[in-house]
Amino acid sequence: xxxxxxKVKDYFFNPKNSGILEDADGVxxxxxxxxxxxxxxxxxxxxxTQTIIxxxxxxxxxxxxxxxxSALTELIIGKTIEEAMGLTNQDIAEFLGGLPPExxxxxxxxxxxxxxxxxxxxxxxxxxDHEEGALICKCFGIDEGMIERTVRTNGLTSIEEITNYTxxxxxxxxxxxxIEEVLARVxxxxxxxxxxxxxxxxxxxxAPLPVKEKKVVSVxxxxxxxxxxxxxxxxxxxxxxxxxxxxSLQRDGGDCELVDVEGNRVMVxxxxxxxxxxxxxxxxxxxxxxxxxxxxxxxxVIPVTNxx
Amino acid sequence: MTVSPVYLDNNAxxxxxxxxxxxxxPFFTEQFGNASSMHAFGSEVGGAxxxxxxxxxxxLGAEFDHEIVYTGGGTEADSTAILSALETxxxxxxxxxxxxxxxxVLTLVAHLEKTGRAKVHVIPVDxxxxxxIEAYARALSDKxxxxxxxxxxxxxxxxxxxxxxxxxxxxxxxxxxxxxxQVVGKIPMDLKNSAIDMLSLSxxxxxxxxxxxxxxxxxxxxxxxxxxxxxxxxxxxAGTENAPAIIGLGKAVELAAAHMAQEQTTVKALxxxxxxxxxxxxxxxxVTGDVENRLPNTCNIAFEYIEGEAILLLMNRxxxxxxxxxxxxxxxxxxxxxxxxxxxxxxxxxxAIRFSFSRENxxxxxxxxxxxxxxxxxxxxxxxxxxxxxxVHTAAFNPTYA
Ligand SMILES: Cc1ncc(COP(=O)(O)O)c(C=O)c1O
Ligand code: FES
Numbered sequence: 001x002x003x004x005x006x007k008v009k010d011y012f013f014n015p016k017n018s019g020i021l022e023d024a025d026g027v028x029x030x031x032x033x034x035x036x037x038x039x040x041x042x043x044x045x046x047x048x049t050q051t052i053i054x055x056x057x058x059x060x061x062x063x064x065x066x067x068x069x070s071a072l073t074e075l076i077i078g079k080t081i082e083e084a085m086g087l088t089n090q091d092i093a094e095f096l097g098g099l100p101p102e103x104x105x106x107x108x109x110x111x112x113x114x115x116x117x118x119x120x121x122x123x124x125x126x127x128x129d130h131e132e133g134a135l136i137c138k139c140f141g142i143d144e145g146m147i148e149r150t151v152r153t154n155g156l157t158s159i160e161e162i163t164n165y166t167x168x169x170x171x172x173x174x175x176x177x178x179i180e181e182v183l184a185r186v187x188x189x190x191x192x193x194x195x196x197x198x199x200x201x202x203x204x205x206x207a208p209l210p211v212k213e214k215k216v217v218s219v220x221x222x223x224x225x226x227x228x229x230x231x232x233x234x235x236x237x238x239x240x241x242x243x244x245x246x247x248s249l250q251r252d253g254g255d256c257e258l259v260d261v262e263g264n265r266v267m268v269x270x271x272x273x274x275x276x277x278x279x280x281x282x283x284x285x286x287x288x289x290x291x292x293x294x295x296x297x298x299x300x301v302i303p304v305t306n307x308x
Numbered sequence: 309m310t311v312s313p314v315y316l317d318n319n320a321x322x323x324x325x326x327x328x329x330x331x332x333x334p335f336f337t338e339q340f341g342n343a344s345s346m347h348a349f350g351s352e353v354g355g356a357x358x359x360x361x362x363x364x365x366x367x368l369g370a371e372f373d374h375e376i377v378y379t380g381g382g383t384e385a386d387s388t389a390i391l392s393a394l395e396t397x398x399x400x401x402x403x404x405x406x407x408x409x410x411x412x413v414l415t416l417v418a419h420l421e422k423t424g425r426a427k428v429h430v431i432p433v434d435x436x437x438x439x440x441i442e443a444y445a446r447a448l449s450d451k452x453x454x455x456x457x458x459x460x461x462x463x464x465x466x467x468x469x470x471x472x473x474x475x476x477x478x479x480x481x482x483x484x485x486x487x488x489x490q491v492v493g494k495i496p497m498d499l500k501n502s503a504i505d506m507l508s509l510s511x512x513x514x515x516x517x518x519x520x521x522x523x524x525x526x527x528x529x530x531x532x533x534x535x536x537x538x539x540x541x542x543x544x545x546a547g548t549e550n551a552p553a554i555i556g557l558g559k560a561v562e563l564a565a566a567h568m569a570q571e572q573t574t575v576k577a578l579x580x581x582x583x584x585x586x587x588x589x590x591x592x593x594x595v596t597g598d599v600e601n602r603l604p605n606t607c608n609i610a611f612e613y614i615e616g617e618a619i620l621l622l623m624n625r626x627x628x629x630x631x632x633x634x635x636x637x638x639x640x641x642x643x644x645x646x647x648x649x650x651x652x653x654x655x656x657x658x659x660a661i662r663f664s665f666s667r668e669n670x671x672x673x674x675x676x677x678x679x680x681x682x683x684x685x686x687x688x689x690x691x692x693x694x695x696x697x698x699x700v701h702t703a704a705f706n707p708t709y710a
Contacts, residue, residue: 019690033613036615038693040693059691059693060691062616062618063618063621139642171642
């Protein structure tokens, strides 16, 4: 059982502002049932003062998701739109007297829903995240912008923390490499800006930091310099290699098809026995190892599921 | 909370029977000797262990007492069986298992595959959790070192046709191991007339102590110990015997044998009444697993459009303990691998609750749950954005990221 604070329990057992807000001025929907949590935030705004005068939520999710949603409504009622935009997931977590690390993503979902609802109120389409960078984690639909923002707001320095806060990496974990690259880049930027001590920054490829030890930071994230293959050659080679692996997968009642290649990301579709079992990540790793060997360059094999 | 708690999570662990505790106590204090010692302190313990071993062999229907190797639990028994087979079956490097095994097996074989020590075939299951026998037949070959497929699944209770699977494995010269942790004590066994080569069990699932289990190894099957050292367990599992736990397990086994019929009658009747009552009172819910072919004590119900951890928290407030395959309770972010392997839709997999009974449950427990569940489910569905829009939710609920 999780160790929830008294306030989390209270907001879960007796949630405030749950339900539907008739004639809401702004509605924000985030999450999806496949991801295990989803939140709809509805706000009512007083036009002249630009103040949020009422808010209600509907949530599908665990105890802390429901508590975070309720806390969010309490935090924003009475605030101006401008003030509300400044609210972070940290504010939600603090309001609740803290959340278990594995549950921080619930507070992040609250912040996302707020931004979505405000965008909807302003008549904008809330897509800023997706324009901020590539989709990093396919399992949970987490893109680079979302990871970057969460790393900055919460001063994150490890992959585990990113998984706890955003869920990215918590499924098949094939996106670990992508997350590492973003984390290394953002941490390096934070160090340069003076927002993070150099010895706490994540460095790709380095061993986990021993507690409180000085380290020379040499950022070499994504060091992928030589590019001898043309795109077409690359795709051909990938196809050939996959063809050679398929028979052994088919023997197990599974299969693997190439869907797309984007830079060093190889999107594949796994079917049959491989899908949905814990071992699918082992399969993916195997496929990835073979491709890396055949092409002689770093590649990231990403399973594209049709479940999501 | 003044009402007594209702414990329906017996597949997770059971209460140690007071008779078991009583049987164990003297072996902490008066009879504390080391069974290997020459003096009287030791030999008394040795005798008690021999009696416990006999009781366990009887429950399993094993021919010889020395077919029992005590381990530190079900997980250790699983590891011992699989790793041993890779060593003894020279020239064979493949493992066959199912997609719904306990992590005690799945995590191990995934690691073996990752480190290049074995090739692993994971046999899928259908929507009711039944093994794809054709895929199994195709995976078997003269490369198969061992097949490890559970006797019954811990989440849904679905029973696998282990006897048939074992004979098929022998057809290609492979060993057959089964994780029977959820089955021992619930279903009668007769291993002396069985093709099963190795079988894992765990004390704490049958009202015995935690941290004790056993691997049954049929006479003639070679075993390479997982833990090497002293000569205990005939050199097959080194380390001073956990005498109190072994003796406690012996008592638990005697009690299980005495109550075996009750599992199929009283316990099953309680489970069936709960299941029928919940389905009748709560719409948009269904049973997962192979309903006709299940452990008598287990029932796994998926409540659509709500999330399992939230359900468990509200149940806990009513003093009812069960468990969930939901992602959020386990700390992993995806719903249980068992429900995913069965392709249970995400709308339901997140809200699946497992109720597991034991002989200690009563009609009153069932009444309590039948009364408590409908308002809990209703409260959460009321809060869920998917509930009101369940037929059109794809159209109406339009999340910005997914
Ligand atoms: C099917 C199955 N196998 C193995 C185990 C692990 O047993 P133990 O806890 O004794 O290591 C369990 C219990 O959680 C189980 O349900
Ligand atoms: S966990 Fe990120 S893509 Fe699977």
